[in-house]
Amino acid sequence: MAVYTQIGAEAMAALIAEFDVGQLVSAKGIAEGVSNSNWLLETTGDGAGGTRFILTMYEFRIELDDLPYFLSLLDHLAAKGCPVPRTIHDRDGALYRMRPNPDGELKALALIEFLPGVSVSDPTPAQARAVGAALAGMHTAASDFAGTRDNAMGLAEWQRLFDACGADGLAQIDPHLASLVTEHLPQVAAAWPTDLPTSVIHADLFPDNVLMLGDRVTGLIDFYFACNDLTAYDVAVTHAAWCFDDSGRNFRPDLSSALLEGYESLRPLSPQERAALPLLAQGAALRFTATRAYDWLNTPADALVTRKDPMAFARRLQFYADNQDIFA
Amino acid sequence: MAVYTQIGAEAMAALIAEFDVGQLVSAKGIAEGVSNSNWLLETTGDGAGGTRFILTMYEFRIELDDLPYFLSLLDHLAAKGCPVPRTIHDRDGALYRMRPNPDGELKALALIEFLPGVSVSDPTPAQARAVGAALAGMHTAASDFAGTRDNAMGLAEWQRLFDACGADGLAQIDPHLASLVTEHLPQVAAAWPTDLPTSVIHADLFPDNVLMLGDRVTGLIDFYFACNDLTAYDVAVTHAAWCFDDSGRNFRPDLSSALLEGYESLRPLSPQERAALPLLAQGAALRFTATRAYDWLNTPADALVTRKDPMAFARRLQFYADNQDIFA
Structure with missing residues (x-):
């Protein structure tokens, strides 16, 4: 900024x-x-x-x-x-x-x-549906894109970032954060799927990165985390980004349903992908917890850049771990 | 920013x-x-x-x-x-x-x-002439404006800001700064004219605050220092802002002539105003030296805001004191 x-x-x-x-x-x-x-x-x-x-x-x-x-x-x-x-x-x-x-x-x-449109901060189900469809459209359109790029923000990087924070650093952020990470990260890493379809993924499709006019998506922007990775992981990232309030305290089932319906209107998830979503969503929550925690500890408090609360994604992680049936 | x-x-x-x-x-x-x-x-x-x-x-x-x-x-x-x-x-x-x-x-x-146009950083004489004319046009058009506002960035404020910096603070910026201020500020204050025409002035008409397309002024913007004060002081501020390179080391006589010619094409300066310009220009240089010095000492070095070099205006002050004939 x-x-x-x-x-x-x-x-x-x-x-x-x-x-x-x-x-x-x-x-x-x-x-x-x-x-x-x-x-x-x-x-x-x-x-x-x-x-x-x-x-x-x-x-x-x-x-x-x-x-x-x-x-x-x-x-x-x-x-x-x-x-x-x-x-x-x-x-x-x-x-x-x-x-x-x-x-x-x-x-x-x-x-x-330049594309017209504005970023919503309080999406409606119709907007979540449109975003889901736009994401599926992007995945489909990219299927014959020749370029490849590894996901530099994958599992290994989350681990590295949490290690760099250290248990003391995480405790500075929240007394429960270190144990939450220790409990979930190894499980998620051990169970991470390797046999799901891959494609180009956006990997950061927050509302900030979507321009809309009313219920219409006019722009998907900021592709600087785009890479080749599990297609369904991008669905999980987008789910984590759109289906909670900012604090991560309130899950919005209406937005969740709409986002997934919109996605599947263009690209139905395979049974294996759907079954993996609870785990992929925990991964998505870990990814943003990791980067936010690292940035939290390494951004001067008086910097003009606003630090984003890592706990907003730690709460999502807990929610996804506790509510695996939301993707059923 | x-x-x-x-x-x-x-x-x-x-x-x-x-x-x-x-x-x-x-x-x-x-x-x-x-x-x-x-x-x-x-x-x-x-x-x-x-x-x-x-x-x-x-x-x-x-x-x-x-x-x-x-x-x-x-x-x-x-x-x-x-x-x-x-x-x-x-x-x-x-x-x-x-x-x-x-x-x-x-x-x-x-x-x-919204107005079109871009801010030049290396003005031509034709552009300086256009800016001079736009400034005079503004002064003339504002002559029947009913509002009044004191200049909160006048002489008393320069003195207050230099005092707040302290001799040690000024020495931190440059070993010669304190003596330069001590030499010139009292002289300028003592001789400050009180009998010149007043009007609404912009008081901050740097190239950043002028939008241009080619040689045409399409916008004068950022009036948040506007106030009622000596009209010729605004000419002096604009002169200090436009007629040197950023460092204040190189005076540009071609821009100076063009700016003043452009101004006088719409509002000729009275003999008293012209005679006061050397002093008013030293005042303008002191004003920006004061605010920049204060901001320099009070802005964290790692802030995203770029600190502006106070010496760029201290050099102008010295130049104006040494070269009073440029306004003759």
Whole structure:
């Protein structure tokens, strides 16, 4: 949630000139993304592809090697009618450009389509149904995508993050957190399925990453955790992200049913996938508990970045462990 | 440079419904403003006033009592054809609304027109000329504005901020800063003119606060330091803001001439005003040295807010003191 790099009008205009999108009319740094800087650009649109774009400068974390995967995935999905932003290729046909930032460091820059829509914070069943269907549509459309990327936020990484927090660190967050992790993580790891269908997954489809107009999904965005992994795990992540209030205290069965119905309207889950959902959902809850706990302990309390409560996902973990019948 | 408050789609839609601007299509938190949260909104525009707006939630600093001054000033100037954003009044005709934020704190919210244009970082003489003319146009158009507001960032405040920094604090920034201030501030204060024309002034017209398309000014923005004070002091502030490189090391005589020519094409300076410019410019340099020095010493080094170098304006102060003939 920041813009790390100032780009003046002159530099921005020069940058835009490398794409066939017309002349720059407006550029606003937008408060999206935590590991990159983003601008909402408006152009005269003489070129192809509309008048509004999101420009991203990749600042941290994202390995440059992965950028072609993320960006060409957007193109692949958009070409199949999924509501994802197209990548605007530059005049040489490249997906992204390397440019020095004002400090002379070389940074990758990509231009993608701007999509309308707003992120809901209190979804209705109709909205959850639409999101489920959009997720299934994405999984199906990606089935012939050639790229592959390992899930860098898989089981091994949860373990590493919890280890890095340490029992003392977890106890700082909540007196019950360490025992909850110790109880569930080994069980989940031991039972983790290896024989379910895999595909490209979004892996982070929170309401923040879905643009909607009313009940319609107008954009699935922020594919920077996308990877190849168990398809049903993505359903579990999306379930954990959409079917509880923020605190994780209140499960919403109506949203759960709607999300799964919407999903299965386009891609029915196999009996094996459905049977695995209780375990995959515990995994999803562990994944976000792990990253939030690590960030909680490693973000200065006075940083402008808002720390997200790890316990909101620890509660989901407990809920999923205690209520395995919700997926029956 | 932040969005301090998260507003979900539902709350944003409800908020927008209080204005006659159509249905919400998009809302992006933008990285502008340091003491308020801003969103760039797009609507269906069934109502009056276009399809794009800036929504501001006032978080800190701004006294609520001053908001009618700032917002009605925009309306006054826009009605006279100045390139400033109109305030979008709500359905009751009010300039702003009070709404509880998600934590239940009552905050003021205002909706203003979105203006195209980008902020230049390396202005040309033609651009400086246009900015000078826009400033003069603003001064002239505001001459019959009824509101008044004292300059909260005047001489007394510079003195207070330097005192709060202390000699040790100033020495931490630069070994020569304290003596520079001690040498110039009392002189400037003693000679500060009291008999020059006054008007509404912007008081912070840096390139960041000017939107341009080519050589045309499309927007003067961020009037939150606007007040009634010496008109020529605003010329001096704008001169200090536009006629040097960022470091304050390199004066640009071509930009200086162009800015003053552009200004005088609409509002010629009186001989008294012109004679006062060397002193007013030292005052302008002291004002930004003071606020930057205070912020430098009171902003954690690891904060996401970029601290601005106080010495960039201390150098301008020295330059203006040494080169009083540039305004002759």
